[in-house]
Amino acid sequence: xxxxxxxxxxxxxxxxxxxxxxxxxxxxxxxxxxxxxxxxxxxxxxxxxxxxxxxxxxxxxxxxxxxxxxxxxxxxxxxxxxxxxxxxxxxxxxxxxxxxxxxxxxxxxxxxxxxxxxxxxxxxxxxxxxxxxxxxxxxxxxxxxxxxxxxxxxxxxxxxxxxxxxxxxxxxxxxxxxxxxxxxxxxxxxxxxxxxxxxxxxxxxxxxxxxxxxxxxxxxxxxxxxxxxxxxxxxxxxxxxxxx
Numbered sequence: 001x002x003x004x005x006x007x008x009x010x011x012x013x014x015x016x017x018x019x020x021x022x023x024x025x026x027x028x029x030x031x032x033x034x035x036x037x038x039x040x041x042x043x044x045x046x047x048x049x050x051x052x053x054x055x056x057x058x059x060x061x062x063x064x065x066x067x068x069x070x071x072x073x074x075x076x077x078x079x080x081x082x083x084x085x086x087x088x089x090x091x092x093x094x095x096x097x098x099x100x101x102x103x104x105x106x107x108x109x110x111x112x113x114x115x116x117x118x119x120x121x122x123x124x125x126x127x128x129x130x131x132x133x134x135x136x137x138x139x140x141x142x143x144x145x146x147x148x149x150x151x152x153x154x155x156x157x158x159x160x161x162x163x164x165x166x167x168x169x170x171x172x173x174x175x176x177x178x179x180x181x182x183x184x185x186x187x188x189x190x191x192x193x194x195x196x197x198x199x200x201x202x203x204x205x206x207x208x209x210x211x212x213x214x215x216x217x218x219x220x221x222x223x224x225x226x227x228x229x230x231x232x233x234x235x236x237x238x239x240x241x242x243x244x
């Protein structure tokens with residue numbers, strides 16, 4: 001931007017056909033070998049990151065700026081001069097492939113989902129009550145993520161973290177469920193909160209279906225885990241039940 005302003009916007013970039021890429025897609029190109037970082041960052045980036053980036057916007061990445069500048073010309077007094085005279089490699093490094101291990105983050109979460117399903121069936125058929133510590137850990141984990149999303153959305157100037165629909169499942173109100181006594185889980189307020197949370201999770205599936213926001217792969221098993229646990233808690237805390 002500074003360069004274009006200094007040159008009175010007389011820079012013309014050769015607009016060869018390029019595929020449309022969102023900001024999120026551009027970031028993924030550089031984090032594909034770091035799945036934990038990739039999924040963690042995707043959790044914190046909002047709807048704006050899924051917008052298609054223009055040529056100028058692609059140049060927030062230095063490698064794309066290099067490519068586009070190499071195809072740019074300076075227009076002055078009907079003369080066309082290449083913006084970049086020559087390209088020199090100053091430092092050259094060997095690229096090390098990081099050891100990401102045999103499993104991706106989403107695979108770990110899917111395995112956890114299968115464990116939760118098995119425990120939920122055991123609770124329903126044999127134990128006849130919920131494992132409260134599992135629910136509290138789930139609510140604490142999602143509630144803390146929700147607080148972080150709220151902080152980045154409302155209390156920082158990172159525009160790309162605004163309007164983050166991950167807040168629909170990572171509800172900060174889950175901390176109330178995590179910290180409240182289980183004898184209050186059968187109260188109208190807490191039950192209403194659980195139904196609200198259940199509806200919010202279903203909204204995430206709808207927004208994902210219509211591609212309103214690109215959710216990381218780890219979100220889907222987490223959503224299914226939460227659906228199972230919410231339904232389990234609601235079932236075990238029906239008014240006619242004395243236990244949970």
